[in-house]
Structure formats: structure tokens, C-alpha cells
Amino acid sequence: MLGSVLPFTEDVADRVSEYCETRSTPITDTLQKHWEYTRGKFSDADKMSSRLQGAWMIFTAKDLLEIGCFSGYSALAWYEGTKETQAEIVTLELSPKMIAASRKAFQEYGVDDRVTLIEGPADETLKTLTGAFDLIFVDANKDGYENYVKIILDQKLLSPNGIILCDNVFARGLTIGADCAPWVNDHIRQYWLSCGQALDGFNTRLIQDPRVEVVVLPVFDGVSQIKWKDS
Numbered sequence: 205m206l207g208s209v210l211p212f213t214e215d216v217a218d219r220v221s222e223y224c225e226t227r228s229t230p231i232t233d234t235l236q237k238h239w240e241y242t243r244g245k246f247s248d249a250d251k252m253s254s255r256l257q258g259a260w261m262i263f264t265a266k267d268l269l270e271i272g273c274f275s276g277y278s279a280l281a282w283y284e285g286t287k288e289t290q291a292e293i294v295t296l297e298l299s300p301k302m303i304a305a306s307r308k309a310f311q312e313y314g315v316d317d318r319v320t321l322i323e324g325p326a327d328e329t330l331k332t333l334t335g336a337f338d339l340i341f342v343d344a345n346k347d348g349y350e351n352y353v354k355i356i357l358d359q360k361l362l363s364p365n366g367i368i369l370c371d372n373v374f375a376r377g378l379t380i381g382a383d384c385a386p387w388v389n390d391h392i393r394q395y396w397l398s399c400g401q402a403l404d405g406f407n408t409r410l411i412q413d414p415r416v417e418v419v420v421l422p423v424f425d426g427v428s429q430i431k432w433k434d435s
């Protein structure tokens with residue numbers, strides 16, 4: 205196959221999602237419960253990672269940083285995915301509503317031993333962090349990605365063999381072009397269009413940064429994988 209993405213229609217993409225979910229190791233009961241809870245409780249629940257993405261969050265990390273916690277679903281997934289390494293997980297969140305929701309979930313599921321939530325704007329929090337993380341998941345406001353990655357690299361918050369994963373770099377497809385996602389309804393279209401513009405700037409400038417190697421993966425809503433060059 206010479207291209208990198210199959211030409212799915214909207215209907216086929218749904219079927220592919222279902223096919224993958226039903227042929228993958230299912231997420232745990234805890235994750236499933238929290239995913240359903242978030243979906244029922246928050247009108248913007250589509251900000252949460254998918255079930256399949258939760259199942260994929262299995263990496264051999266020891267120190268993990270997440271930017272953008274939302275209801276805590278992905279932090280719970282990282283927690284479960286790093287049982288072997290007992291990773292320390294730091295997650296950043298700005299919204300008081302989502303801070304309350306995730307704190308409640310972390311307590312309910314007993315993950316406070318390894319998950320630390322830091323409240324406040326991520327750019328300010330990042331500047332106070334020390335040490336290095338071997339996995340950094342960037343998943344907050346899309347117009348902040350460029351600055352977050354810059355701070356991470358400038359402050360060497362990424363360990364020498366570490367990896368940054370930036371989620372949603374396709375902005376539902378609108379990063380690629382305004383005509384690429386006709387299924388995105390008017391209610392959220394403007395939001396994702398502006399995310400797409402910001403992310404296109406981020407993706408385009410990042411590849412010119414001589415410090416890093418980047419692979420933009422056409423999985424989920426687009427995931428950029430960033431590593432130090434020659435690591």
C-alpha cells in the first residue's frame with residue numbers, strides 16, 4: 205500500500221471503529237464505567253479519548269505527564285496501562301468543573317497513589333515542573349500545543365529516550381482542509397476549524413525544529429509522535 209490512509213467513507217469508518225473495538229482486548233470495567241459516566245454527564249464528552257484509544261494507552265513509562273485531564277478517563281487509562289512500571293502520573297487541568305470531576309473519579313477508583321492533578325493553566329504549570337518525563341501526552345487546548353511543546357523541549361522535560369504524543373492533530377480532519385470533514389456539524393464546526401488552523405501551524409513548524417524527529421500518525425484523530433533527534 206503506497207498511501208498511508210485507507211479511503212474510508214463516514215459509514216465505513218464507523219464500521220472500522222466497531223470492528224477494531226470488538227477485536228481488541230476490551231478496556232477494564234473501571235475504564236468502561238468512567239467512559240459511560242463521562243458520556244452521559246458532559247455535553248462535550250467527545251473531548252474524551254475513545255475506548256479504543258484508552259485500550260492503546262499501554263506504554264512502558266515510569267514518569268508520565270498529561271496536559272489536559274478532562275474527566276480523568278485518559279489518566280485512569282495511563283494508570284492501568286502502567287501497572288507494571290508503577291508510573292507516576294502528573295495530569296494538568298484548568299477547568300474547575302473538570303478538576304472536580306476528575307478528583308472525584310481518582311478518589312473513587314483509588315488511583316491517588318500514582319496520579320497527581322495540578323490545577324491551573326498548563327503553560328504556567330509547565331514552567332514550574334522539574335525533572336524529565338518519559339511519556340508526555342499533549343491533549344489540552346489545541347491552540348496551546350505549539351507553546352507546550354516548546355516549553356517541554358526548552359526545559360528538557362522530555363527524557364532522552366522519551367516520547368511526546370500530541371492528540372487530535374487532525375482536528376477531526378479540518379487541519380488537512382476545510383472540505384475534509386463535511387460530517388462535522390455547524391454547532392462545533394467553527395471551533396474545530398480554528399483548532400485545525402492552529403494545529404496546521406503547529407505541525408508545519410514542528411518539523412522544522414532541528415531538535416526533534418516527528419511522525420504524524422493517521423490513527424484516531426491524528427497523533428503526532430515526537431522524540432529527540434538521535435536519541
Ligand SMILES: C[S@@+](CC[C@H](N)C(=O)[O-])C[C@H]1O[C@@H](n2cnc3c(N)ncnc32)[C@H](O)[C@@H]1O
Pocket residue numbers: 251252253271272273274275276277278279296297298299302324325326327343344345348
Ligand atoms: C481534550 S480534553 C482532555 C481529554 C482527556 N485527556 C481524555 O482523553 O479523556 C482537553 C482538556 O484540557 C483542558 N484545558 C484547556 N485549556 C487548558 C489550559 N490552558 N491548561 C490546562 N488545561 C486546559 C480542558 O478544560 C479539557 O478538560
